[in-house]
Amino acid sequence: MIPEALGDLQNLQYLDLSNNQLTGPMPFSLYDLKMLKEIVLDRNKLSGQLSPAIAQLQNLTKLLISKNNISGVLPPELGSLKNLEVLGFHQNRFDGSIPEAFGNLTRLFYLDASRNKLTGSIFPGISALLNLLTLDFSSNSLVGPIPNEITHLKMLERLALGFNHFTGGIPKEIGNMKHLKELSLTECSLSGTIPWSIGGLRSLVELDISGNDFNSELPASVGDLGNMTILNARKAKLVGRIPKELGSCKKLTLLRLSFNSFTGSIPEELAGLKNIAHFEVEDNQLSGPISDWIKKWANVVFVNLGNNKFYGLVPPTICQAKLLQSLDLHCNDLTGSIKETFEGCKNLVHLDLQGNHFHGGIPEYLAKLPLTILDLSYNNFTGALPSKLFESSTILEMNLDNNKLTGHIPESIGKLRSLQRLRMGSNCMEGPIPQAVGDLGNLTEISLGGNRLSGSIPQELFNCRNLVKLNLSSNNLIGHIPRSISQLTSLTGLVLSHNQLSGSIPAEICGGFTNPTHPESEYVQHHGLLDLSYNLLSGRIPPAIKNCVILEELHLQGNLLNGSIPAELGELKNLRTVDLSSNALVGPMVPWSAPLLTLQGLFLSNNHLNGNIPAEIGRILPNIAVVNLSSNAFMATLPQSLLCSKSLNRLDVSNNNLSGEIPLSCPWHEESLSSLVFFNASSNHLSGSLDGSISDFGQLSSLDIHNNSLTGSLPLALSNLSYLNYLDLSKNDFSGSNPCGICNIVAITFANFSGNRIGMHSLSDCAAPGICAPDSIKHKEGHPTHVILKAVTICAAVIIVIIVVVYVWRKLSIRSRPMHFEPTSQAQSLQLSSLQLIPPQAMRS
Structure with missing residues (x-):
């Protein structure tokens, strides 16, 4: 003090x-x-x-x-x-x-x-x-x-x-400040037009207007700022063309125009910026070929043209910019071979060509450049990997994902002693994973998913003690998961799905999955995934699974696992998704009683699980959003605490032995009704009737309760389900008047009432004479058949589009982005896609 x-x-x-x-x-x-x-x-x-x-x-x-x-x-x-x-x-x-x-x-x-x-x-x-x-x-x-x-x-x-x-905006009289050398207005929420008078700041050396909401052009008067060395206009919501007058700012060393909406080409007048060292126009709508005059920038070190619409070839003279260290051209429409393009870039440290249309082989001269980061992913490169590519002494990150590379992974890969991240997924490489990969002691991530690799997982791989992410999915690997996986104590993401691995899940699988966070944000984003789905794994789920303390997503579906679900799963307090479907599991649904606050997705379909669904399931899974218990042997009644869970979005309990009534009367608060969108309880032994409480489930889009023993008349409240798209009440014992109100639901595209004691069978009956009174069909007056056919046609088109999108997504997610957390099952991916997941912080509170 x-x-x-x-x-x-x-x-x-x-x-x-x-x-x-x-x-x-x-x-x-x-x-x-x-x-x-x-x-x-x-x-x-x-x-x-x-x-x-x-x-x-x-x-x-x-x-x-x-x-x-x-x-x-x-x-x-x-x-x-x-x-x-x-x-x-x-x-x-x-x-x-x-x-x-x-x-x-x-x-x-x-x-x-x-x-x-x-x-x-x-x-x-x-x-x-x-x-x-x-x-x-x-x-x-x-x-x-x-x-x-x-x-x-x-x-x-x-x-x-x-x-x-x-x-508001920048004061119009800003140009009166003739002695101003530095003007910083970054992230001020400014809007409106940038005043022309800004060109009057003739003494200005640094101008930062980044992170604003101008929605205007960059005025040509900036070309009058002859003393300016730094112009930062990133994320400023600028539109129009890059003013050619910027070429008059001869002293510019740093020009950042990224994340705006500039259009057109880069003006040729910028060739005169002979002092420019840092040039950045990433994420705009710029187009045209990459100009040959970049070679005139004798002092340029950093060039980022990524995520625009540039096309054509990369000019072969680009390496005449002798000081160039970082070149980012990702996500454009560039094409051609790079056989000799970058061979003269002797100072190049970072090269990103991701997401273009480059083709031909990957040249071995890249190993002679001082590259630390090389990204050639999402292109059309072909052929085998040259063995000399792996003789670089500087490379830290290499991404070759999503190309058409063939052949074996060469043994020379072990020479990349400095390598930290290796991504070669979604190609056509075959043969075994070379033992030499175990020499990569600095490796933190390896992704080889989506190839045709065969053989067993080499023991030497587990010498890479610094691995955080390991992805070998979608190959033809066989054999057991080695117990030496316990050596990967830093592991937070493991994906071995879609192979032919056999044997039991080793208790040592959780040698990693213990670090709550990782210092690098990319690993924090993807940590907590264990995916062994769609293999030939057998035996029990090991109780040692409780040691995976940071586990957020567990995917074991599509194997031959037996025994009961281990109670130890309930100890994993970070779990968000558990998928154990399509195995041979027996026993109870959730063999634990303590609440699991974070769990939002539970998939247990196609097993041999039995017993009752716990009456207190709503307390055990208070934030559950998706539950699939279909095709098991559950019996007794459907618990009210499950169906009435306010967080529940999708519920499938079809093909079980459930009995009793559907508990539609829920203790709702008026301001917080059900969020249930999908409900399937078909092919059970449910009885009783439907009543007006069904209207409390106002978000329902799909209701399928066919093949049960339900009785009574259909409630008028069914017509209040304005989002209803799919309705199947067939093969029950409903009776009474025809549910003509269903015909007035705008969203409805399918309804099946057959196998009951009512006069309607499907939506086509809405227009049939003598079934529904004309004045009861409100939205189909005049052209009922035409409206129905139009709705069905639109629905069919939407379904086709969805199938195509899902197919493309599956190809990309499995072959190109296998480390993602989405469930491997296509059906469950569709289920999860409709969720609004709850933030973990909110659940813990």
Whole structure:
């Protein structure tokens, strides 16, 4: 702490205690030192508030208290310090508004209030601070328009207002600030047109307007900023063409125009930017061929043209830009071979050609370049991998996914000792996984899914102790899962699905899956997936599965597993999806009683599970969204706590031995009814009748309860299900009047009432004479048959589109993006796609 005895130094004029570990508030005795001219207390851990007694220090010319923990409002008395020239209090916790009394500090030439919690607007009296050279209000919560009065500060050289919540646009008179060298307006929520007058800032060196909502063009007047070296306009919602006048800004070294809506080609006038080092236009709508004049950029180091509509060949002269280190051309329509294209880029460190139409072989000269990142994925490269490609001494990441590569993975892969990430999925490579892969000690990710690899998983692979993600899915691998998988203690994602692996699941499978997070965000995003689905695995699910403490998705469907579901699954408190369908499991549905708060998807269909569905299932799975228990041997009644779960989206209990009534009467709160969209309870022994409570399930799109023993008349409330698309009530014992109200549901495309004691069989009966009174069919007057046929045609077209989309998605997800968390089963993918999953934080609360 600063001692109170400091106040005894009555003649003290200069006090500098910066860069210490001082704590506590500023001592009150400090305000008695009326001779003080300078107080410098920044970079400490001071707390408390700034006292109004600061007004006693009338001789003060400098006050720097930045980078502390001082809080509270700024005392208006600061405005009485009329000799103050330097005032800095950035990176504290001040709140409230900026006092209007600051307008009295007319000698001030430096004011830094950034990185606090200041609110309100910028006071108009700021125009009185005519001597200001630096003004920084960035990283607060200021609102309102940027006052036009700020443009009266003609001497200002640096203006930083970024990271606030202003409204309106840039003041039109901004061009009057002739001495301004740095203007930072990043992420200010600014909108409207960028004023033409901005071209009047002839002294400007740095301009940052990124992260705003202009929805306007970049004015051609920016070409008048001849001293500008940095222009950052990323994510500014700019439209139109890139102004050719930018070519007049000869001193530009950094130009960032990414994530806007620029159209047209890159103007040829930019060839004159001979000092440009960083050029970035990623994620726009630019088109045309890549210009040959890039070779004239003798100083360029970084070029990003990704995610646009550029087409044609990469100019063979591009490597005449001798200093080029990073070239990103991903997601365009570029084509041609790269046989010699980049051979002369001797300084190239990062090359991204992902998502184009390049073809031919992958050249071996790439190994001679100093590349650390090489991404050739999603192209049409063919042929075998050249063995020399794996002799690079610098490569850290190599992505060859989704091409048409053939042949074996060469043994020379073991020479890539620095390699950290290897992705070669969704190709046509065959043969065994080479043992030499075990020499890649720095490897954190390997993805070989979607090939034709055969043989067993080599033991040497588990020497890669740093592996975080391992994907060998969709190959022809055989043999057991080695117990030495326990050596992969950093593993958080394992996908071995769609192979021919046999034997039991080793208890050591959870040697990894223990790290809650990983330092790299990409691994955090994909961690917690264990997918062994669609193999020939047998035996029991090991109780040691409880050791996979970070497991979020467990996919074991499509195997030969037997025994009961282990109670230890209930101990995995991060589980979101469990798919054990299409095995030979027996026993109860959930052999645990404690609530599993995070579980949202449970798939147990096509097993031999039996017994009752627990009456308290709603308490055990309080946030469940999808449940598929079909084709088992469950009996007794359908629990009300399941059907009435407010989070439940899809429920399939078809092909079981359930009996009793369907519990439609739920204890709903009026403001929170059912979210159930899909309900299938067909082919059971359900009895009783349907009543008006069915209207509480207002989100239902598909209702299938055919092949049961339901009786009674159909409730009129069925016609209130306005989203209903599919209805099957056939093979029951319903009786009574015809459900003509169903014909008025706009969304309905299929209905089956056959095998009951009512006069309707399907939707075609809506138009049949003598079945439904004409005045009961409200939306089909005049042309009932035409309307029905049109609806059926539209539905059929939609179904075809969905099938095509799902087929394409399956091809991509299995072959090109096998590390994704979507369930492997197509049907269950469709089920999950309709979910609005609940954030884990909300469930834990």
